[in-house]
Structure formats: C-alpha cells, structure tokens
Amino acid sequence: MTSAPYASRERSTKERILGAAEALFATHGFAGASLRQVTAAARVNLAAVNYHFGSKDKLIEEVFRRRLDELNSRRMAALQRLAGKDDTSLEDVLDAYIRPALDLSRNDGGGAAFVRVLARAYAEHNETLRKFLSENYGHILRQFANEFSRLLPGLAREDIYWRLDIVTGALTYAMADFGIIQRKSDVAERDHRETAAEHLIRFAAAGMRNPSLSNAPASR
Template identity: 70%
Template sequence: MNSPGSTKERILGAAELLFAQRGFDGASLRQLTAAAGVNLAAVNYHFGSKEKLIEQVFRRRLDALNAQRLAALAKLADDSNRTLEDVLAAYIRPALELSHEGNGALFMRVLARAFAEHDDTLRQFLSENYGHVMRQFTAEFARLLPQLSKEELYWRIDLVTGALTHAMSGFGMIQRKRDVSEETHREQTAQHLIRFAVAGLSHP
C-alpha cells in the first residue's frame, strides 16, 4: 500500500490532474514529472511507460469502485424480492461515493476523456479488466426487464451510465448549496438519479 505522499502516489495524482486537463496525448511526461516533482527515471521505475501509467491511474480508482459494486450486487443475490431500484442503487451509489472522495470528480473527467478521445488501446484495457462487472449488472437488468430487447436494453443502460458519469463529474446545473452537507447532497443526487434511471429503463 502506498502512502499518500509516496513518489508513486505523487506521480499518479499529477497524472490524473494533467490527463483531466489536457488529455492523454496532450499531457507529456515532461509536464508530468514537473508537476509531481520527480524525474523521468522515477516514472520508468514505478510504471515502465506512459501507457502503463495511464492504466494505473484507472486501476487506482476502478479496482475499488467495481469491488464495491460487485459486493453490493452480491448482497442482493439471496433476495428474491430485489427490485430494479435495488440493483441500480448497487451500481450508482458506490460510483457517487467515489466522486465525492478526494479527487474522485477529477477522475471522472479522466474517464470521460478515455471514451471521448477514442483510444482503442485504453478502451480494450477497460473492457478486458472491468467489462465483467457491466455484464453482471446487465444480466440482472435483463432479468428484471424481460420485455426489452437486448439492443433496447443496451441503449438504455448506456444512457443511464452517461447520466451517472455526468453526475459524478461535478458538471451540470445542480450544485451543492452552502448549507447542504456533502453527504446530504450525494444522497439527494443518488435518489434523483435512481428514480430517473428506473423511469428510463422500465418505460415501455
């Protein structure tokens, strides 16, 4: 486990910030080493290459996020009365918690860039390492929504995921009010998003 102030964590933190601001191609290793206060040898020692560094930026956040999602989904497995709201909560709530921890919202901008920049290598990495999580949730959504064709279900899940990413990134018109705590604001966001997703997924 790396301490928050370790060289590796400083590099990851600087990379996350620069990738969010400038994209993967736009952020050079020279800029990254300057921001982290390290030399190029340190980057090569800890990661080997820029591509591996990018992968570790994603692993640092997504490994924990998806472990929490799968644990929440597993808790529902023995509940024969589980609802669409329950499954959506298992998918949405861990993601919103991530977005409110540390630089979680910043990471969501990095994740959005991964899809906006059409990096096939990165997309393949994300699919190979985290695609199984989405498949498990999709199978559960399909069980609860048998009236939807496979194509229609995929369209709707894609749009729900887009709405979640938007909510996590901190963009949008709805901002936390000064007299509302982070926890309350996150709960309000979760409730609105789950209701929105239920309506979108279950509409005839």
C-alpha cells in the same frame, strides 16, 4: 525480502506519480499532458516513471485502475448481496451501480479530479484506453446486465445494454456535477450527492422499465 521502509518509499513514489498524472490528465488531457510535466509535478525523474509503469499508456491505465478497481469492488459487493433474490427491486440494483460511483466523485481523496479524467476518456475516443476498460471492467457491466435481465424479462439483451449505456452516461454527467442543479452553499456535499443519487435512480428505473422498442408503438 523487501524491507517495510523500502516498500513504503516505493508505494509513496508510485502514488505521487499517479496523483500528479491524474491531476494533469484532468486538466490537459492524455495527449496534452507530457511525462516531463508528470515527473516535474511528482518530483521524480523519468527513470522512476519507466520503472513503475514502463510507458505513458501504462501510466494512463494505472490511473484508471487505481480508482476503478475500488469502485467496481464496491459495486460487485453490493450486487452480490442482491442478485437472484426474490425481494430485490430494480431500484436496488441501480443503487448498487450508481451510488458507489457518486461516492467516488467526492472532492476529498482526489475523486473529483478522476471524474474529469473519466470525462476526458469519453471525449478523446482513445481506442487503447477503450480496449483496456472493456477487457478489465466489461465483466462488471455484464453481471449487472444479467440481473437487469432477470428483473426485466420482457427486455431484449440489446435493449438492456443500450439502457445501461445511457444510464452510465447520465451517471458520468452527475458525477461531474456540471449541470444546471448546483450544490447550494448551505447544503453538505454528502447530502447533495444523496439527492443526486435518488433522482438518478428513479429516473433510470423509469427508463429501464419502458417497453422494448420492438414492442413500443411506432412513432409518428
């Protein structure tokens, strides 16, 4: 049986490696950050990385799993409270999808660094990572798409996925807080995130409610 102090040391080593990898991937990208840099930043040897993760690809996956498991657990808990109910609104479901992600992007706890890692994933078109994310988290999008389909019966499933993909892109941009609207020095980060959530939910709801392309007037 593993002793508690030993297990604690194991978790500490693993967490140090994950934290160092996340920061380096955020700064240098997945190809640009080497395992040697990760081990130096985490103050461990290469054997420790191999023991806990086995390869750089697996380390990258675990950096995502550490954040996305928690994020999507919160999303699903929120969705389960809403799904199938007569009084559930489109805004309610978008709130369940958007707000947990914006909460993740807060500066404390390393969330801001992970947002940059997420942006790297979009920019670098890493097919191995894309497959990992699809296989492990694609079911989350499908369950949200099911509820959107229930609330928007006039939209084809393909339209739902297109719009959910676009909402996700806008959400990622909002998480990065890199737009023209910057948080003012006298505004708390929590209040700024709340304002961002409200604007994004209203904007996304309007886009989701727009008629299906097959029913829309032809453009001139």
